[in-house]
Amino acid sequence: MTDTRDTLGIVVWRLALVAIAAVVVLGVLNALPQFLGGEPLGVVRYDSVEQLQNRLHLVAWRPADLPAPWSWPPSGVRLAVGRPNWLQFLFESADPVGDLVICQTTEPARGQAAALLPRWLLRFEGLSATDQEVPETLLSPGRVLLETEISIGDGTARLRRLLRHDGSIVNEVWWQQAARRVMLRLDAPADRLARVADRILRTRP
Amino acid sequence: MEAVLGSWRIRRADRRIAFWLLALAFPFLVLPAFLLVAPFRADDTFGACCALLSTGRWNAVRMGGVGMGRLVVGLLALGGILLFLRDAVPFVTEAVQERREKAGGAIPPPATVASLVETLAARIGARAPALMVLPSDEPVLFARGALRPTLVFSTGALTRLPDAEMRAALVHELAHVRFRDPLAGWLLMAARLVMFWNPAVQLVCRALVQEMEQRADRLAVSLAGVSDFAAVLRTLNGRHPRQPLAEGRIRASIDAFRARLHRAHLGARLDALTVPEAPLPFARTRFALVALTLTAVLFFVV
Numbered sequence: 116m117t118d119t120r121d122t123l124g125i126v127v128w129r130l131a132l133v134a135i136a137a138v139v140v141l142g143v144l145n146a147l148p149q150f151l152g153g154e155p156l157g158v159v160r161y162d163s164v165e166q167l168q169n170r171l172h173l174v175a176w177r178p179a180d181l182p183a184p185w186s187w188p189p190s191g192v193r194l195a196v197g198r199p200n201w202l203q204f205l206f207e208s209a210d211p212v213g214d215l216v217i218c219q220t221t222e223p224a225r226g227q228a229a230a231l232l233p234r235w236l237l238r239f240e241g242l243s244a245t246d247q248e249v250p251e252t253l254l255s256p257g258r259v260l261l262e263t264e265i266s267i268g269d270g271t272a273r274l275r276r277l278l279r280h281d282g283s284i285v286n287e288v289w290w291q292q293a294a295r296r297v298m299l300r301l302d303a304p305a306d307r308l309a310r311v312a313d314r315i316l317r318t319r320p
Numbered sequence: 321m322e323a324v325l326g327s328w329r330i331r332r333a334d335r336r337i338a339f340w341l342l343a344l345a346f347p348f349l350v351l352p353a354f355l356l357v358a359p360f361r362a363d364d365t366f367g368a369c370c371a372l373l374s375t376g377r378w379n380a381v382r383m384g385g386v387g388m389g390r391l392v393v394g395l396l397a398l399g400g401i402l403l404f405l406r407d408a409v410p411f412v413t414e415a416v417q418e419r420r421e422k423a424g425g426a427i428p429p430p431a432t433v434a435s436l437v438e439t440l441a442a443r444i445g446a447r448a449p450a451l452m453v454l455p456s457d458e459p460v461l462f463a464r465g466a467l468r469p470t471l472v473f474s475t476g477a478l479t480r481l482p483d484a485e486m487r488a489a490l491v492h493e494l495a496h497v498r499f500r501d502p503l504a505g506w507l508l509m510a511a512r513l514v515m516f517w518n519p520a521v522q523l524v525c526r527a528l529v530q531e532m533e534q535r536a537d538r539l540a541v542s543l544a545g546v547s548d549f550a551a552v553l554r555t556l557n558g559r560h561p562r563q564p565l566a567e568g569r570i571r572a573s574i575d576a577f578r579a580r581l582h583r584a585h586l587g588a589r590l591d592a593l594t595v596p597e598a599p600l601p602f603a604r605t606r607f608a609l610v611a612l613t614l615t616a617v618l619f620f621v622v
Contacts, residue, residue, distance in 0.1 A: 119601075122601055122602065123602055123605070126328065126602055126605070126606055126609070127609065129324075129327040129328060130324060130327070130328075130606075130609055130610065130613060132327065133323045133324050133327055134613050134617060136323070137323075137617055138372060138617065141372040141373040141617070141620075141621060142372060142373075144373050145371065145372060145373045145374060145377060148377045148378050148380055148381045148388075151381045151388075152380070152381055152382070153377060153378065153380035153381040154377065154380045156368070157368050157369060158368065159364045159365075159367070159368050159376070159377075160379075160380045170363075170364050171363075171364065171365070194364070194365075194368070196364075196365045196368040196369045197369075200365070223365060226359070226360055226363075227360060227363050227365045227366075228360050228361075228363055228365045228366035228369055228370050229365045229369055231360060232369065232370070237369070
């Protein structure tokens with residue numbers, strides 16, 4: 116009886132070792148891209164907004180008009196998976212004013228993995244997004260130096276000034292657009308950012 | 321699968337075949353079943369939040385403007401196609417050649433060989449196959465025929481193999497007949513054709529063919545002894561395979577390399593026969609455990 120149990124134990128133990136080795140190899144292969152110029156875990160890069168919309172079956176909010184020097188389409192389209200999902204559009208500019216980043220939330224569609232997983236598991240995986248902060252995997256975080264309410268378009272928004280880890284200061288404008296949270300970030304003075312946000316919001320598609 | 325079989329030290333060819341068949345079931349049955357049962361696996365969000373390995377993540381790493389994921393998948397598919405062609409082309413050409421040789425006029429088999437085949441077939445529990453003798457000096461002996469098994473000999477094999485070795489060779493081929501290996505060979509080739517781009521399917525099918533050979537080897541050795549069977553292998557497989565590829569020194573180097581590979585392969589095949597086949601306790605439990613583990617791991621690979 117003891118022999119039988121020992122043999123079975125060895126069988127299970129050896130299979131477990133092989134399975135663990137396989138899982139480790141797969142995990143390393145999955146993590147490796149982020150060290151080779153790819154995306155961090157939990158983030159997906161898309162070639163275009165259309166590709167993102169088709170693959171996720173959603174309609175992203177898009178600004179009807181962008182002031183120069185930025186123009187549609189964005190040069191970078193990324194998704195941070197969570198509940199909510201965060202989308203990021205990057206508009207690059209050769210102009211000294213810098214790159215404009217637009218982030219927005221979307222709820223995962225029914226049947227998508229992020230909607231099926233319980234919140235505690237998402238938290239465990241580091242994917243527990245809120246609509247108050249853009250995930251660090253998508254946008255470098257910073258310490259809030261100033262937060263104030265401003266008027267843009269027909270409504271109000273929150274202006275935030277942040278000190279990033281590299282010592283630079285950026286400004287963000289946050290507002291609610293129907294069911295989604297939208298954020299604009301620009302490495303420029305707050306009044307410039309407010310004007311950009313105002314233009315985006317005043318122009319209707 | 322090889323790691324599991326190695327860690328459990330499973331030597332019995334029939335057991336190994338069962339495990340390899342389980343592995344083959346995954347691309348044909350289990351992965352399509354995942355699509356039906358868990359369609360959310362195809363979603364990008366599954367790859368990003370739940371997968372152990374999402375190959376799509378490698379597409380964000382660019383090399384020459386192409387995503388590494390697509391590049392690697394393309395290279396693997398190319399490998400799969402080459403593996404398929406490597407075995408499918410000889411398989412088809414040999415089948416065509418046999419048909420031609422048969423049409424060219426087969427010689428009636430000697431009565432002694434026919435009676436030996438009947439005796440040995442009865443001894444190992446195989447149905448006595450049809451016999452066909454080809455007029456060729458090359459030492460050739462194999463079993464063919466998916467539905468109607470036939471043992472094909474060349475006159476070269478009949479003259480070169482002494483009685484004891486002929487007996488060992490016949491048992492080996494009759495073992496193929498008993499286990500319906502020619503039919504299995506066609507089915508495996510069909511599976512490889514269906515998934516000609518999939519290197520895993522190609523490798524698993526190749527492994528299955530090797531295991532079937534080893535199963536027949538074991539039966540031959542059990543009845544005829546290792547030394548006679550080793551002599552048969554050297555006689556039937558000892559010549560340099562296929563035609564030379566190039567002229568001069570390059571040709572000589574390639575031929576020498578091929579000969580070395582060939583000798584190593586024969587050596588490994590004979591060495592495998594000297595390892596005793598231990599019984600396999602908990603065979604069904606092991607099978608179920610492997611099936612569950614593979615299903616669990618592969619579910620999270622997209």
